Amino acid sequence: MRGDMEWGTVPGLVRSAAERYADVEAVVEGRTRITYADLGARVERAAAACIASGVGTGDRVGIWAPNSLDWIVAALGAVSAGGVLVPLNTRFKGTEAADVLRRSGARLLFVTGTFLGTSYVASLRRAAGEGDGRGPLPGLPSLRDVVVLSEDAPVAFRTWKDFLAAGEGVGTGDVTARSAEVDGTCLSDIIFTSGTTGRPKGAMITHAQTLRAYEIWAELAGLRTGDRYLIVNPFFHTFGYKAGVIACLMRGATMIPQPVFDVATVLANIAAERVSVLPGPPTLHQSLLDHPARDAHDLSALRLVVTGAAVVPLLLVERLRGELGVETVLTAYGLSEASGIVTMCRRGDDPTVIASTSGRAIPGTEVRVDAPPGEPGEVLVRGFNVMRGYFEDPAATVQTLTADGWLRTGDVGVLDPAGNLRITDRLKDMFIVGGFNAYPAEIEQLLGLHPEVADVAVIGVPDGRLGEVGKAFVVRRAGAVLTADDLIAWARREMANYKVPRTVEFVAELPRNASGKVVKGELRGWG
Known part of the structure; x- marks a missing residue:
């Protein structure tokens, strides 16, 4: 069944997973291990706290933090309270984060304390500046509440523990009623593009788009209950959040979030947690294969790799299969403006197809190339996965979406006679x-x-x-x-x-x- 029809909304998916996979291990973070029933309860508590803090249906909620259990709970709690999630890139400086928060009109922000030696709170305070706002950062007038995902927080900010405690007066019925105000056509998130040039733009994606797209992804990838999924892709990116957290909720797979990409840590996690699923960019898998300590770790549980980029080295697929014994290696292509997924290889495709293309259009979508057959041209996409537009940026939306619904991707590609897409470059490169x-x-x-x-x-x-x-x-x-x-x-x-x-x-x-x-x-x- 289509994901949007089965679950309706992301909160509907969370409730379903908590019931269907109640005793299955949902998240592993260090010594912390929680089941899907536990995760559902934590998300409900976070949603209650969001409601208590004044988050209304359609309000934007920012999150600026690395991959963690708290990220998962805070994000799903915000969406379950009717909020629209705005994930912020952890590589942003304070000025960039403040710009996205200001332009998105975020009411609530979850932020990490210190990450990679940087105090995100201090960085944001410097960048936000002075203003007329009544929240903890006067330079960001829409922002009424900032929650630090830590045990300590500055004056006027709240700790995660205090935030959750403030929601104890909001009952289960209140959370359920708020979730019921949301339907599939409502925005679930605004993903600000991680473009390598230019100012980030916010791609608006709905609950229905998210659920339909990642049910397809989970089916094509062959994700299943019992899989143990090391999520190295950052949650602020569509692929990390949706092909990671959302897909695992759909299948009852165990999430193992990793905040920083470090090859030695990846190897240790795969061995210790018997990781079976490891999506990521080609550089991740290349460095894994080339690491001098690789043979000292038991990587035999690894069965599924999904990768994708403009360049997937032709030898990478063969090495993953031949040297690591990975059963399924797939390539895919997507962008934030198309819900993160456009094309994907299928299990059973010839290895040469997987190595040299990003597969075919996913069901319910069309892909064409603006060039004669077999020639490179701009890739255009149309279908349910195409964003609703850029948030409060009609000029950029008109430039990117044609009147008849085609998304101009800015990527250059070639379609083969079977419909497989090979991305050759960015138009601007x-x-x-x-x-x-x-x-x-x-x-x-x-x-x-x-x-x-x-x-x-x-x-x-x-x-x-x-x-x-x-x-x-x-x-x-x-x-x-x-x-x-x-x-x-x-x-x-x-x-x-x-x-x-x-x-x-x-x-x-x-x-x-x-x-x-x-x-x-x-x-x-x-x-």
């Missing part, structure tokens, strides 16, 4: 070499085949004769002695001349945002 269109992702994929290349990114740089030429930033594999001349000579044998980078710069690592995307703008600053 393409550069032109002597009249030829050069797509960095395609060049990166080819360079990534070199045995001494661990990671690579390509940008276009000005050239007096050809207009633009490619420059490659390369991370060597451990112990490699590859030179720029070696790699350029190799590239001339492997690709058309206009694609060959004219210069190569070796770096220790590539700059990536928290979603795993290479920040090309930063590379241009280096170049």
Whole structure:
């Protein structure tokens, strides 16, 4: 049955999971282990506290914190109280977070105390500045309440414990009645894009879209009760929250949130918790495969990997299957403006299809490429998954959504005769070499085949004769002695001349945002 028809809303899904999987382990965080019944009770308590704090149906609720049990409970509690979730990128500085909170008109904010050595509260206080607001941050007038997910909080802020205690006067019937005010057409969240350039824009997604999309994702991936799912993808990103938390609620899988991507910790968690499901960007799986301590850990429970990006190295799928024995490796493509999922491979697809494409359109959607058959062009998407628009930004919405419902993704891709989509690049990253269109992702994929290349990114740089030429930033594999001349000579044998980078710069690592995307703008600053 379609997810939106089975559960109606996200609070409906939470209640169903608490009943259906009552005794199944829901979340593992360090020594804390809770069942789905426990999770349902915690979410109800958080929803009661949200109601007590004045959150009304449709009010925006921000959350600025790393992956954790508290994130799951706070977020689901806010949505169960009728709130619209606004997750904030943990890589944001205070100024960026304040901008999203101001533009979204968030009434309530959940924020971590200190993360990676940074006091998020202090950072936000500095950025918010002075103003006429009556809440704890006068520079953010809509924000009436800030809850610190910690045991301590500054004056005028509340601790998580105090926040929950304030909701004890709100009964189960009140929470149920509030949840009933929400239907599938209501907004469940506003996901501010994690774009590598430009100001984030808030993609508005409904409860029905979320449930329908991630029931499809869970079915295509083969997620099942008893799976143990290590969620490294950040919850502030559509994929971490929805292909993670929401999908696990649907299937009764166990969530193991990991706040920071650290390969040694991932290996230890997989072994200790018998992790069976590990979605993530290709860099996560590549670093797992290449870690010197890999063979010291029992990774035999791992059975399902879902990955996706503009570039999925062709060898990665074979290595995951051959070296780790992973039964199912799938690739997918999505973006926040399309509920995070557009295309996906199917179990049983030929390995070459999985390695070289992002699969076919999910049911209920259409994908086309704005170019002649077999040629690269902008990818357009239409269907139930397309956002309702950008929050309070009609100009950007009109630029992105056509009158007949097509979403302009800004991605460049090619469709094969079977409908499989291969993403070749971002439209804005393409550069032109002597009249030829050069797509960095395609060049990166080819360079990534070199045995001494661990990671690579390509940008276009000005050239007096050809207009633009490619420059490659390369991370060597451990112990490699590859030179720029070696790699350029190799590239001339492997690709058309206009694609060959004219210069190569070796770096220790590539700059990536928290979603795993290479920040090309930063590379241009280096170049």
